[in-house]
Amino acid sequence: MTVESTAARKPRRSAAGKTGTTGGKAAGTTGTKRTAAKKTTNAEPELVQLLTPEGKRIKNAGTAAYDPYVADITPDELRGLYRDMVLTRRFDAEATSLQRQGELGLWASLLGQEAAQIGSGRATREDDYVFPTYREHGVAWCRGVDPTNLLGMFRGVNNGGWDPTTNNFHLYTIVIGSQTLHATGYAMGIAKDGADSAVIAYFGDGASSQGDVAEAFTFSAVYNAPVVFFCQNNQWAISEPTEKQTRVPLYQRAQGFGFPGVRVDGNDVLACLAVTKWALERARRGEGPTLVEAYTYRMGAHTTSDDPTRYRHDDERVAWEAKDPIARLRGYLESETDTNEGFFAELEAESEALGRRVREVVRAMPDPDHFAIFENAYADGHALVDEERAQFAAYQASFADVDEEEGKER
Amino acid sequence: MTVESTAARKPRRSAAGKTGTTGGKAAGTTGTKRTAAKKTTNAEPELVQLLTPEGKRIKNAGTAAYDPYVADITPDELRGLYRDMVLTRRFDAEATSLQRQGELGLWASLLGQEAAQIGSGRATREDDYVFPTYREHGVAWCRGVDPTNLLGMFRGVNNGGWDPTTNNFHLYTIVIGSQTLHATGYAMGIAKDGADSAVIAYFGDGASSQGDVAEAFTFSAVYNAPVVFFCQNNQWAISEPTEKQTRVPLYQRAQGFGFPGVRVDGNDVLACLAVTKWALERARRGEGPTLVEAYTYRMGAHTTSDDPTRYRHDDERVAWEAKDPIARLRGYLESETDTNEGFFAELEAESEALGRRVREVVRAMPDPDHFAIFENAYADGHALVDEERAQFAAYQASFADVDEEEGKER
Amino acid sequence: MTTQTAAQTAGQSAVKSLALAKAINESLRKALETDPKVLVMGEDVGKLGGVFRVTDGLQKDFGEDRVIDTPLAESGIVGTAIGLALRGYRPVVEIQFDGFVFPAYDQIVTQLAKMHARALGKVKLPVVVRIPYGGGIGAVEHHSESPEALFAHVAGLKVVSPSNASDAYWMMQQAIQSDDPVIFFEPKRRYWDKAEVNPEAIPGPLHKARVVREGTDLTLAAYGPMVKLCQEVADAAAEEGKALEVLDLRSVSPLDFDSIQTSVEKTGRLVVVHEAPVFFGSGAEIAARITERCFYHLEAPVLRVGGYHAPYPPARLEEEYLPGLDRVLDAVDRSLAY
């Protein structure tokens, strides 16, 4: 899928040349030339890229604003990013195969989106707060959430298995777009507290259509909330390509709400790191929200329940393989740093160990106690819940009696 | 309230000068210079104006795109617009006083917004379809809806007293923003039918914050639906000024969804007519949606229940009086056309007659039959409604019996 | 408009065994064929054919103009469907899962339900909102809920739920033909259950309950996914010598109180079963009204079996949360003990 395909549809009825066709003062053209407006709508939008697909560092006028944010990055830090991506991918693959083995009910793979997630995740500070969707396994990794904790909801033992306050990493949110408002509110709270941390809210290209996301844009702009909206445009919302959600590039959505939007190469971990840092710094400085669109690709199925062969050609995926985020950074590490084979070999071993640990932990994950149904429905209790819990207990006990009476029969 | 006051809030924390503060590729600046972005955000946005407040015709590069749409307007047509505005205002004043007299429960006055409504309303074609909010009495007038029909819901005898299909003027919609989606769906239907009519959806500055409006923008853009979104920015949403809804001018919202937005002087009936015609023609030609922001002012209270002295200074209102839409057109008629005193005198008489008729009709408006509660809950009937209607009938009949027995006592 | 062959069309006139999902698919196909105003809209309903394949093949045969992949925005889907209905279309809208209907709730409650009355009958909104609902499929959060009570309480809506393929086929036909908005709850855990469907014989009116099994000792009333369970309960009870009558209510709004009353006047006992939480659920309304109607016939209070007053639990707990054979039998025993 090319950028052109997210451009405006061809007119429904033939557009007869007529006076007044283009409004001299329409928003797209205010204070600029018509050519500029055309450019915005039809041309390939500019993409912040710091590494070519081959791993060569790009520096030019377009990168100047972001270069400072990665200017003093060390080879060790670069290797750290590489390690994050490799381990995340490994964890993800492990989860996919655990689903195939029946250990998980479902899995939403992030394959292909490692750079977007690791770059943005590593841009956050410890006191920042992150609101993910359901696919941010790489961001969770950066936040220090034990990856096995992510598996609880996919296994069906809980609806979110970690304490969001430990790592400032909120629970996965399944209702599309909702969390962008929570992020905005949280950011409003940060501003009230006079703190200088920031919030980052993840969402997808499909989510951009939800009213909640637009409301989050409105609230964050009006209250100048320190929040970064990080949209991973992976080109697909289940079976729907991005052109079913918008006819112009998504990052442009922000401008109409009064804050900047920028498109970054979502397969370039360095660019994602730099742009997200830039946006988070804006937030910290009190300059309000930013929309970052990470242009990337969902290499796998939407989830393990999905069958993408029904709706997309595999050559699209193959084309994106050439832009693989991990290979790209490896190219850079090999050509521009002193990274040696030992690093890659060690990482491979670490990766194996992680896979093993994940398998073991998942297989040992106990089913929840039956009474967990009633736990945490309320913080302060609720008379009916107490009543139902008691009835449930009596009912369960009646089987215990039967079991005792009937021995092994039941 | 000036345009500046809808510009970005001052930073929450001091914005220390730092590299990377402004993103070379942020949406606001894509393909343009930073100065241009600044202009969009902070400068007085351009306003399409064809008449000065004194009624002088403006023609320049900025009006060129719209001039053709009023190029051959006749003095009679201009007087027609004037008449529409005067009668609408008169009707509105009559309704306000009927509310004071207790004949209506509530009234939402359009005072000050006559030009926005008459200009846009007269731009529509008979086969176009209009989705109003609750304040479009002037548009209803243009569509041929008997104004007394508008009073039913404010009197409390119905929730909408006209057949929307007769004049292609939908019922008033009270839940803010909802109708923009209905308009979009209707426009999608027009496109499916291959017809070349268009839809216009009215909404307010406050409504622009509702998720539904953003979703309407998304759907209309994606399906390239022939719909004009006509936002009357009357500066206030009850007690909240526009800066509580947005930090940039509202017409700019459209661009991020991929269609043009334009701000028109909402107190200039000629400009509203021209710009709306332009936008409707775009829709007819299959060029999709347009956002028109009519920049105007709510001269009165939000409704008769409201007390604007609690939240705004009267000098604001006074300042807007100088831009009165009716005076402005009168200036033009008197200086540029052959309109004589007789026209104004006749109109005064017509206006009196309208006021009288409205009073009489309202006072004679019967209360609805009690059984109307149950009518039209469903089109195809519903067993429970039938049951409840029967119980209600029996219950009411029991009073009839008592009344009979007790004679005049009850 | 359609690319179906004559042979395929002829094939439709025969009774056939169809899975519930496939029956809805055929019903939609039939409606698209018969009435050019019928549209199918929703997320992923096009090429993918919906996440449950209920709309499989429809876009291929009827085109993108009639089977429409929408932006990911439920309020927008229902809101534009209303506009399309005002223009004369009959949209059949898919909400992907029960838990995702809430962004559309405002449009459904304040607009879809009320516009006909608001317009004093001058406009009609023949919109069907399809919602795969209920649990039992081991899904993650928001994918297993039963929100039907939240729609039944709202005047202006009709709410139905088929329990088997034949009803699914026919109730969908009737829902599309209805001039009222219909919330059509599809029992997703029964999507793969097969039954005979005769596309030529209407089994009865949309809002009429059906006696699925006759009995004299107690009435079990259910709809959608719980009908099958109640039949299993009746089987089990029969082994113990109890003759349970099983009612498939089919419609939640209106509820067919007449049929329930008839049954309860015979059996004197009623247990209502649904997946939704008991508190403020359908069972409450049924219990209240049937108790009023059958006060002197009831030998026991109407008992309710349903979900607990807690968020739908993670999949590994749903067996405990949902009504199952034993829990319904327990209620039957409790009722019979009076």
Next chain:
Amino acid sequence: MTTQTAAQTAGQSAVKSLALAKAINESLRKALETDPKVLVMGEDVGKLGGVFRVTDGLQKDFGEDRVIDTPLAESGIVGTAIGLALRGYRPVVEIQFDGFVFPAYDQIVTQLAKMHARALGKVKLPVVVRIPYGGGIGAVEHHSESPEALFAHVAGLKVVSPSNASDAYWMMQQAIQSDDPVIFFEPKRRYWDKAEVNPEAIPGPLHKARVVREGTDLTLAAYGPMVKLCQEVADAAAEEGKALEVLDLRSVSPLDFDSIQTSVEKTGRLVVVHEAPVFFGSGAEIAARITERCFYHLEAPVLRVGGYHAPYPPARLEEEYLPGLDRVLDAVDRSLAY
């Protein structure tokens, strides 16, 4: 933080006669004073003080940072309130009218209600959603509805409604202190009714019903705006020699079934009154559960008086639509006739 004078503060400790709206205002003021984390948010809550003046003067005294005029977007209001709560704040959110809560319904049902459970108790959402509700004020569409059942069915929420100024004051205090989300339904037609408020003596727990009037012949149960009506009904019935007991339920979720049971065991008869439509309303749940609990005590079926299954009618019909003295008395007579 506050500009109140000492005299004013001292004045608060005395019992005073306050209108219900003013009592809520004072309760919010107290909360803003006591807990710096409390926020008030909503449309027009600032300078205007809300369309009913419930937040009058609060922004002036506590600043725009704590009393926040929001954009016109209910989902945004509740959604950001959730975020603020996650950050440690205790937002009290105003929905301007009953009929405008639906755009926020998704955030309330899928997020506000469930997040505590989703997080296995690790986060709490002490958010109060204030909703002026009910009819009887001659308003236009969407301004007179009673949607409480749509919230009570949803686990994770608490739903309350005061009937008088004293309860309004105290229940608001308790709702704000609650660590659970509370949907706080304010009986708008009683906003101007005065009662004695003692800001120093808590009258009792938030979710406990209160016997407003003792009686032996029949129990009338109501909450919010209908309590006053039921008291009038009891007065009228007393003239005819019937001793009705009146219960102010105060809480819709949880419902205080114990108190209702106690009363019904004494009177043997129950009539439930609410403005909301009867179908799937609170009365259904109360009837179902009380019938189960008091099967052998009930001399008549539990009767319900409420709105009809039709959209709330235009103002000139609301008197016919809403429960009034005669309709409740009629139900009382019908119950006593058993």
